[in-house]
Amino acid sequence: MASVSAGQQNLNWIGRFAPTPSGPLHFGSLVAAVGSYCVARHKNGLWLLRIEDLDPPREVAGAATEILKTLEAFGFEWDREVCYQSKQQNHYRAALEQLENQKVTYRCDCSRKLVLQRNSGVYDSYCRSRALDNGVESATRIRFESGYESFEDRILGKCCFERPADTQDFVVQRRDGLFAYQLAVVVDDIEQNVNHVVRGADILDSTPRQNYLYHCLKVAPPSYYHLPLVVDAQGEKFSKSRFSPSIKCEQASRWLVEALCHLGQKVDQNLISATPPEILDWAITHWRTSDVGTKARVFSALKT
Ligand SMILES: [Zn+2]
Known part of the structure; x- marks a missing residue:
């Protein structure tokens, strides 16, 4: 499903998005998807998809399929087959x-x-x-x-x-x-040769432990990019365990533009009228990691 032909791809740059199928995608997950996608594609790298269905009791039936459908509706195209932790x-x-x-x-x-x-x-x-x-x-x-x-x-x-x-x-x-x-995360990333990990800052404090595992398993750790958290007006992290609106496919363009704004990208608001693939193409071309910033940002738009 790659958007560029294999000949143009930079096979040495491998990123990924790894959602947990405990519910539909929420805005925080979309931000991680957009960030990891743009970082990888801007370098013509590969972008892999992994479903983190490690913990069967926490899994919601049908959530994995729903996540894949949502990502497709938002214009994401992943490389290789989807990896499922349950098969690893x-x-x-x-x-x-x-x-x-x-x-x-x-x-x-x-x-x-x-x-x-x-x-x-x-x-x-x-x-x-x-x-x-x-x-x-x-x-x-x-x-x-x-x-x-x-x-x-x-x-x-x-x-x-x-x-x-x-x-x-x-x-x-x-x-x-x-x-x-x-x-599981470290073993999967090693196995999939992921060398650029882009994810929400909610996982930041896992990094020392993961780097120690890389050391023990004798593999060089990846480069890390921790994206600013999405918080609500009270400063609480958005997560699936709290109430947070799931993103809606019929408003994909607006949500994508919102995610890019959250990531500090200088988005022209006219982009909202473009299709999701057009928005992602624009974002890949204009991506600037240096504009992402470090502060958690309050989610305010698109209240449902
Ligand atoms: Zn003990």
Whole structure:
């Protein structure tokens, strides 16, 4: 479905958009889609699509199909087949084995409640030196090492993380056997050769943990671009768990222009009368990462 012929594509530049199918796309997701699309296409790079259906209980039936339809209606064209995390389990298992063989993981049977009581919810490495019996139901954690607390973001500049929560020994496989988000994202991006990660700043504080996983898996981390958050008038983050209007296909052009404004791009308001593919073409040509800015912006237009 690529918009440019394979000969013109820059196969060394690979970006992606990775929505979770827990509901319809909302404005915050659209911003991440537009940002990641423009960054990749402006460099003639590839733009891949991944459905993060890692956690079956959180998934809403039909949401993945709905997301794909919405993206099509908004004029997005992705490269390669859509990747589904639910079909990537073998890759996660192999990565976990690699980590276990390196002896950087350990089993932990501490409940959330216990961690909360002991250390206000930040994991205190309690099980590092314990050897749990095989029969004990447990999660697998990775020993976080110092040295990964900061990184250079292409939008935010130097980012440093000093909160213990960002650098604790984190879970890579949950007690119920599901692979944890941090591990899955890193393994998927490695497997899909993604080297430019553009996403909302709500995932910013995961980056040190993800960079540490890249280190353990012996792969260079990608370049990161964290986009300004979309917040409501009270300063609360837009997310699917709170009330936020899902974007409407019949107003795709207006929503796209709104997303580009949110991303600081100097949009001519006449663009609203153009078709979604025309708007995206304009956006790709005129894209400027340096205009994105770093501040969270209030979502005000297109109130439904
Ligand atoms: Zn523990």
